[in-house]
Amino acid sequence: MKIWTVANQKGGVGKTTTAVALGGLLAQKGKRVLLVDTDPHASLTYYFGIDSETLEYTAFDLFTDTGAVGVDEVRQAICKTAIDGISVLPSSMALATLDRKLGARSGMGLVLKRALNLLKHDFDYVLIDVPPVLGVLMVNALAACRRVLIPVQTEFLALKGLERMMRTMSLIQKSQNQEHRYTIIPTMYDKRTRASLLAYDKLRETYREKVWPGMIPVDTKFRDASTAQQPPSYYAPTARGVHAYNALLTYLIQQDRQVEQLR
Template identity: 35%
Template structure:
């Protein structure tokens, strides 16, 4: 049975894309069939998986969504890239910004991405959606299409402070549009445990949210290796399989496979 996970936070630079890549490829390394969907106009996920110029791609998530809006037939293979590390990718690019405006005038606009996801569910074990850093129409579409939301949070005060709005939005989507939606967990990222500051923030997150929301035991350490891997268009496993950040993403993968248990 397929599980659809959105990776979301309206704050940029918290490790959403890095987590999408390394969780997705981590799951593929465990024998799972995985589709990664780039739902960010910046195309960061696409670039991180080796697509040099996302804005020049002919068929992207925006193309597929427009076909659904126009009630055209959808080929499940259309636009899919097959990455060397065993995951499939539906790229995204700047055209998604136009889609945000287009969907404003579409009936049941929050449901468009779900139509595509339902077509793909029988083909994959996991579908992971890398959301844009906002709570706009495209992110709402991703939440409506998903079974759960994974929330990466940088171990710093301002990103943690913004969590409340995201949790409120997730609750609203669950109540009005997607009853099955749950929070997969909060993932602490860019953690430097050499500093008291990071330790204090991490403790504060667990104290504030840990009672009601799952918080992953795995934490992602601050590391230049992750950025280097993205620049090469590969995962952290392909770049530096034995480094601390690779180990952390392996542990996160295990937690997701075990539903946090």
């Protein structure tokens, strides 16, 4: 089971779209996909028409259960979606209280990793959508994975958010003695604007081979797909944004194969 975390400390850069788009493409390849929503805003959860505030169990319960969380407890928090092959571990607004209530509790940084380890035979891929805030949820998402996908809007304010994200990853890697492979994904690229062109060039100049050589364009089909509660590749398979995410997925899979061959 491969676990990819989609993270950035700036909001509005395409994290949820990236998780859903890649998840949809993987499901179309016959993979069993779990999308994990750790953002209290629950955008990924609502994307699939799931109202987490009406559910008996959500991701929040994994963090607050005082007993040993077993595989049955984790499975009962998972919701199937209308898309064959895609399941969701839903978020809830209560996750916003974790740092204040339980952030200092021993072992809180590894809750998600332990829970997902129990599901290693249930899914082929797990994609974790992370809130743009450094806290216990981001620490959990980074601890649970070996690959981090960092969507970055191609504009200069987003580059500043990327700098914060890189510092956060460095701190967490040192504290956990765990190195992450990461890929920076240029998003919301508009070739008609000078700002996008300059920001993309700056990304490539600063982060070099860590930047995926493609880019995700601005595409209104992403918004339409979310309204239809379908991954973009199901709603608009020929859209240019879908072609871009398909190229990204091919790139990520090839990279994973190269790493596995070196082991």
